[in-house]
Amino acid sequence: MRIGVGAAVVLLIAALATAVVVSAIGGQATHQVITPGRGTSSGGAAGGGASSGAAAPGANSPDPTSAPGAIIFVHVLGAVRRPGLFELSAGARVMDAVAAAGGLTETADPAGTNLARRLSDGEQLYLPQVGEVPAGPPPASGGAGPAGGAASGQKVNLNTATVAELDTLPRIGPLMAQRIIDYREANGPFAAVDDLRSVTGIGDKTFEGLKDLVTA
Structure with missing residues (x-):
């Protein structure tokens, strides 16, 4: 009888020990399953961070137009x-x-x-x-030019022309037109068209294009 009771106690202890071991193994298995899940979740978060990081440089890139x-x-x-x-x-x-x-x-x-x-x-x-008269854009082909200007077909008078009128001449912009007027004011009226050669910046080629369009 004592042997039977002792054997029963031993068996009970063995059963309890087995249950504890199985429970421990089961807990470890469950933990191992969750851990990769957390890693994947972390990886996803990291991926999201990387994506945000990749977008950040684009978001901070300066606008080349500004x-x-x-x-x-x-x-x-x-x-x-x-x-x-x-x-x-x-x-x-x-x-x-x-x-x-x-x-x-x-x-x-x-x-x-x-x-x-x-x-x-x-x-x-x-x-x-x-x-x-404010200098405007060149008139369209066949259109009327400013009054008294070269585009109107009339010769430009070197002694009375304004900057705007001189600006209608070929190769003469506002700067050169002002030089012509400055020369006229400093040296008196142009006595002849050839005197235009004395204005700084007017060379032979420019003069050849002007001589038939101006008068003194």
């Missing part, structure tokens, strides 16, 4: 206080160029220029005085 430091050069002439070549920010307007040149003079005609127009790189900007 790159800082973009500049243009504009040559300002005419009725301004300090004519010259100016460096302006890209997108600047005529009013910005006028301000850079010290503002308009007392004889300037503000109505003769569109102060809100956007400037382009390499542009030559002429501000007219009161009474001057």
Whole structure:
């Protein structure tokens, strides 16, 4: 009887031990399944982080159209206080160029220029005085040109022409037109068309293209 009870106790203890071992093994197996799941989840989060990281440089990339430091050069002439070549920010307007040149003079005609127009790189900007005809774009082929200008078929009088009228001549822009007027004011009226050769910047080729279009 004692042996039977002892054997039963041994068997019970053995059964309990077996149950504990099985439970421990089962717990370890469950933990092993969850761990890769967590790793995958972490990997997914890492992947999401990497994706966010990949998007971040694109989101922070500067817009090339608004790159800082973009500049243009504009040559300002005419009725301004300090004519010259100016460096302006890209997108600047005529009013910005006028301000850079010290503002308009007392004889300037503000109505003769569109102060809100956007400037382009390499542009030559002429501000007219009161009474001057603003220089406009060349007339279309077959269209009427400015009165008294070369485009109208009439010869331009070197002794009375304005900057705008001289600007209608071939190879003569506002700068050269102003030189012709400055020469006329410093040396008196042109006695002959050949005197045009004495103006700085007018060479033989330019003169050949002008001699039949002007008069003195």
